[in-house]
Amino acid sequence: MTSTADDAPRDRRDETENERHDRNWSEILQELRVIQTGTQILTGFLLTLAFQPRFAELDGYQVGTYLALVVVAAFATALALIPVALHRALFHRHAKSAIIRIANLILRVTLAAVGLTLAGTSMLIFDVVLGREAGLIAACVALVVVVAAWLVLPDVVRRKYPRA
Numbered sequence: 001m002t003s004t005a006d007d008a009p010r011d012r013r014d015e016t017e018n019e020r021h022d023r024n025w026s027e028i029l030q031e032l033r034v035i036q037t038g039t040q041i042l043t044g045f046l047l048t049l050a051f052q053p054r055f056a057e058l059d060g061y062q063v064g065t066y067l068a069l070v071v072v073a074a075f076a077t078a079l080a081l082i083p084v085a086l087h088r089a090l091f092h093r094h095a096k097s098a099i100i101r102i103a104n105l106i107l108r109v110t111l112a113a114v115g116l117t118l119a120g121t122s123m124l125i126f127d128v129v130l131g132r133e134a135g136l137i138a139a140c141v142a143l144v145v146v147v148a149a150w151l152v153l154p155d156v157v158r159r160k161y162p163r164a
Contacts, residue, residue: 076113
């Protein structure tokens with residue numbers, strides 16, 4: 001068996017390539033469960049806003065922001081479902097390695113879409129409640145937190161634990 005990053009001796013795993021693919025797919029499914037739940041809750045929240053009495057009071061900027069957020073949230077929700085649909089379409093075709101690579105890429109794009117949705121939703125809420133400046137500050141803070149937590153922190157940890 002050839003050594004890869006996921007089955008290197010330092011990893012202390014004694015698994016076949018198929019076992020490694022199964023484990024990687026299982027880990028992706030767990031990540032999908034987390035992101036799908038959060039994405040669907042956020043999308044559902046956004047979809048209900050248009051039916052609230054105060055929605056009619058929004059100005060053009062706020063309505064445009066809201067509609068853009070609905071599109072990005074729906075996009076994120078659809079993206080988060082693609083790996084499962086792909087797996088179902090390619091089941092029993094010995095394509096798990098390709099499915100894992102594609103699902104990994106899709107999950108990264110989904111995280112970016114969710115990050116934008118979080119920042120945009122924060123911006124819209126603060127804009128409606130406290131004003132435009134507060135909305136922009138909230139969006140910036142949310143983006144900084146997302147970038148720090150989702151990009152900077154993993155990079156710092158990755159440097160501390162380099163691959164074998």
